[in-house]
Amino acid sequence: MSHSPKPTYMEPKSLKGFRDLLPAQVAVRQQILAIARQEARLGGFQEIATPFLEYSEILLGEGGETDKQVFRFKDHGDRDVALRYDLTMPFARYAAAQRAEISLPFRRLQIGEVFRGEKPQKGRYREFMQCDLDIIGADTLLADAEIIAGLMTILHKATELPMTMKLGHRQILVALIQKFLPVASTSEAQSQVLIALDKLEKIGAAAVSELLCKADGVTKESADQLLAAVGQNFEKTAQLLKSDEVISVEIDRLAKLQNMLAGLRVPKFKIEIDLRIARGLAYYTGVVFETTLDDLQDMGSICSGGRYNQLTSRFSSLEMPGVGGSIGVDRLLAALEELGKVPAQSPSLVFVAVADQSAAAYAFEMVAELRKSGISSEIAVTEQKLGKQLQQANKKNILWVIVIGEQEAQNKVFNCKNMTTGSEDKDLKRTDLIAYFQKHLNLKG
């Protein structure tokens, strides 16, 4: 090959914020995804896939602060491209591009990695997997409820942990901003206020108040009034805004949504209204939500989303109002790890040691037959001495060990040892291989 003279060793390092997953971690992640796919199927959601790379213009402009974190570059054809930072913007493009293939309202599941160049923190990576449920083609209470209920069910089945889902509402929050900070009248100014409010949990009210005061014409008094209003009891807010008919409809809808979700009685799941939930992404237009694990609140939200009614309007005059949410699969995985809920994987059932390589083909056929019958098995592939092979089986905690040598192959027999009891059966007939394990593993005969 092409490396002479011998190179100095390269450090096998990964990029900051990117990580390898070990088998036990992938196993838990796959369990979460299997539950998500199962629940999606039960709710009529269909799984789609979109590319990891898109034209930058497709992704940018709706992400608010997130836009700055996008991995963006010129490809071989000098095209301005970017790695997706969520699954929602690509889905908006998908809905417009595949309009002829989907029937509205469309219930969609999508699972995949997304990329954001933000500061890595606990449970926060630059590459992370999201699992999204969305419904487009309906701006209704039931659509909102279906999405959040689906996500709640998946989260509960995947973790069985106590959680709190907080519901906010972008339009109601903007109405409060307009009331208390009328100087922030442009959508740009409002979006700055939203970004500041989104940091409430992280940096506290005093710091957010300071942030707000940086804008032209915002006084500390008005900023603190806004903060008090968004933090107060929801009924008081309803009173405060009752003269606004449009907002009153939304307030009513949000209250109904909370009731419907609470009515599902998903175990260990609290549903609260909290208008401080702002969400950083610019594209939300109605309900927004975040979910935290009660036992691990500092991990941040493990499932968030909201309503976006204008996202496809960039592509077509056809309105496709949407609502959706993402489970942060890798953050959830990090939480499960921290809570000690990533178990070691169970070993294969049978290990076949090969005492003599002339018997390799005979032993190889045996593992193939075991697997065909659903019995997980590994054959020693190292050509080491028998003792070393048995050490492998031991290290892997494999219960049953078969040793195959020249004689076994010639006589069409096998020996099998139970590594826990130490008991050994000798000269078993090769043709009885499956029956032997079905008997000892209590599988159906």
Place this chain on the structure above:
Amino acid sequence: MSHSPKPTYMEPKSLKGFRDLLPAQVAVRQQILAIARQEARLGGFQEIATPFLEYSEILLGEGGETDKQVFRFKDHGDRDVALRYDLTMPFARYAAAQRAEISLPFRRLQIGEVFRGEKPQKGRYREFMQCDLDIIGADTLLADAEIIAGLMTILHKATELPMTMKLGHRQILVALIQKFLPVASTSEAQSQVLIALDKLEKIGAAAVSELLCKADGVTKESADQLLAAVGQNFEKTAQLLKSDEVISVEIDRLAKLQNMLAGLRVPKFKIEIDLRIARGLAYYTGVVFETTLDDLQDMGSICSGGRYNQLTSRFSSLEMPGVGGSIGVDRLLAALEELGKVPAQSPSLVFVAVADQSAAAYAFEMVAELRKSGISSEIAVTEQKLGKQLQQANKKNILWVIVIGEQEAQNKVFNCKNMTTGSEDKDLKRTDLIAYFQKHLNLKG
């Protein structure tokens, strides 16, 4: 939000060589992956994951021609990074980085998208999913056999289509090159010859001969002799190289491998030795293989791989010889599509129409209960008139339709219509919901 004045419409286009997958396509892909995961588990393979982005130096330098196709750019921190072009180079880094976490020999499954900026063609995309099986820590016939057997089994179970697996051998091929083109003595020159030979199937012997003649000192006669030698019967090649003891051992191992794989009698699977299989990637050192669908040979190889004994030597002095192969999941999917084997998805079993939104919460609880009992169901989320809602159910071919209005909610009853027979049951008790469907769907009572 931030778009006034109203923008002109943006074309919802994807990048060339990148594509959306519709639900029926994702469903088939998920079936393939489920089979792969199941077979991997039965064979003691453990699934891992590595990042999509790596430092460029980790990925480059071993890919041969592929190196030029890598998506490479500077990230926010001015790091030279690249999207993975296969799962093998990242795995080599993983094996070195996670050395303390894995026990050798290590059987690994990895599934994920990879990226190559090559010319898009039928079944060939710039983003495509691979499903890899590898064993590192053993340079043996049994390790080679385990990998190829595992891949064959997955391919057969996932497609049940007739296939041909061709086995080649990098070292034997290089021995032939050294014999017939001794002027190509550097590894660089040999690698150029390998790249030319890899094009045999695509451009034919005459064109490859011309390519070979471009190198200094290569005559048309010697090029044609090489082409004749790689194309001839394997026994003749064995004769030709029998004086080389090292190569004779490899020839014997390759013949045994073919016998062991043929001995598995995987239905519809032919195993042939064909030394013309060169493979474009520079890192192979022993057996190499490619697999084609007999009914769709122009799709190219749907599963390829080989032995790579030096890949981790860039990172450490510890030798971790490896063998592995990839199923080209997206190419296989393209093949299944072309063969008409991507069926439409089956619809949800029950559709719940909401005749009056005051009954929304009642209807919502019903679908939740249906799903809890494993009965897939959708609720109308559009708030349209009843007729429009029923059109949705019809369009989706949903068999059972429940209509919920104010009265049903008040009286805690429901009506259910079978859309095929037209028969309708009225005023069923709400508490009998699950029993009703268990009876009619022949589910266990």
